[in-house]
Amino acid sequence: MEAVKLVEFDLKQALTRLMRHLFGEDLEIRWVDCYFPFTHPSFEMEVRFQGDWLEVLGCGVMEQELVCSAGAGNKMGWAFGLGLERLAMVLFGIPDIRLFWSEDERFLKQFRLSDIYQPVTFQPLSKYPPLFNDISFWLPAEGYTENDFYDLVRNIGGDLVEKVTLVDEFTHPKTHNQTTLGSNFTVGRVCQALQTHYLFLPSSIHKHFHKPQNDPRDFP
Structure with a gap:
């Protein structure tokens, strides 16, 4: 020992x-x-x-x-x-x-330097700051897990999405079986200028979630 x-x-x-x-x-x-x-x-x-x-x-x-x-x-x-x-x-x-x-x-x-001993400090590539997006949506009646949303954001946003955070959860008081989630995700640009379709990431995510058969707004 x-x-x-x-x-x-x-x-x-x-x-x-x-x-x-x-x-x-x-x-x-x-x-x-x-x-x-x-x-x-x-x-x-x-x-x-x-x-x-x-x-x-x-x-x-x-x-x-x-x-x-x-x-x-x-x-x-x-x-x-x-x-x-x-x-x-x-x-x-x-x-x-x-x-x-x-x-x-x-x-x-x-x-790419002629002298390998020349000091180098990385210079950031993008002029654009990170984007902070908020999104909320009604959950499907069944078959949904929290990781489904995180995976969906990653699949659409790829490496641009740096962080996803659940910030709110609401269950309709009259139906008790219809829930909405509110989330925030950070989109950062690493290697090139922001591409336009990433600005519409929230709407792309919405299309992947089905609206419940009964819209809670229809209840008095």
Whole structure:
């Protein structure tokens, strides 16, 4: 057990030095206990990024059975795996990991440099702020679950929809079986200017929900 603690100490010291070499001595770091199948104990390293904790790597002391199978049974070791995209997010100030799969030339050209040591800070692509949309609708009489709505918003809005929040629920006092939900969702533009049809996302969602047979407004 003492040997494992020494290896764990060496692991954390080495990876802490690596991260602070990349991002500066003032970088805030914390270790989170976790599970990986080939290491024990296992940890995730998180760094402070834009006010939140961001996971950047996983690591741990290697299971001795693996070390023995490699012909080094008289030794101990540790392993780690880096999330290169997350390191780049911290290094260049990139706010959204989805940008790494973008083909938007405005994003790509920011990182075509003749000198690899030239400092780069990501420049936001869109002039448009996020859109905040409110929507309410009567639920179908049966066969509806809360995830149906969330899935529908994602299917229509795709990666543009950043957050969906249920803000209100109302059941008609006279019928007791007709309910309306009020929700808010945030639409953000990551790679290109807002396309017009996303401005009509609420009406597209409405078309997917059937109006109850008896409209509650018909009741006195």
